[in-house]
Amino acid sequence: MAEATLYERRVDGEWKLLAEVARLNPGVVEVVARRRLADGDVFEVRLHQTAGIVGWQGAAAVLERSHRVLLRFPRFFPSVPIEATLAPPVFHPNVDPINGFVCLWTRTSPGDTIMEALRRLQRIVAWAAVNYSAEHVMQPEAARWGQEHPDHGLEFTPLVESEGFKLAREYQERTPRRRRLDAPAKGLS
Secondary structure, eight states: OOOOHHHHHHHHHHHHHHHHHHHSSSSTTTEEEEEETTTTTEEEEESSSSOEEEEEEEEEEEEEEEEEEEEEEETTTTTTOOEEEESOOOSSEEEEEEETTEEHHHHHHHHOHHHHHHHHHHHHHHTTTOOOGGGSSOOOOHOOOOOOOOOOOOOOOOOOOOHHHHHHHHHHHHOOOOOOSSSOOTTTT
16 A cells, blocks of 8 residues: 555644644534545535625625635645635635635745635635735625725624644744754854
8 A cells, every 4th residue: 555645644644634624613614525525625614603794785794704715625635725616605805706716925924824825715704804905806896885985894803723723834934953063163263
């Protein structure tokens, strides 16, 4: 039997982490399914207790508090970031109004996990996070609306994470100190 690839190990780890996130956030994160496709794995999740604008009734926003989410791990993950899609899309500058693709990341790291993806997604859906940079805006009318209504944040129940996850992330985020080999160490001549 062949040894699991980096991709397989990471995605299996993400699936286990998703189960832990759902366990710690009952009523907020619901795991629906996992599918293995030729171009990557997809986790289907329901994100609850997160208000998002799904339409308009006159001048009043129509809110939905539960969202179907597809989290895709592209074939070259973790070198390529996790992708998120909402079905149906919500009204937000960083969400494609046709296919529901969500622009989650401005910068990514191979250490990014499903926890960060879900946390970012939740903040985007509820308008707690908005990126108005032109390369991230997929709904210009939502960007205009957001800039005209600066107090647009909606209600959501923030995700709880395990203490072990926090410690693991802190370790991953530390950058090692590097010294050039040809540079003399301080105090030595």
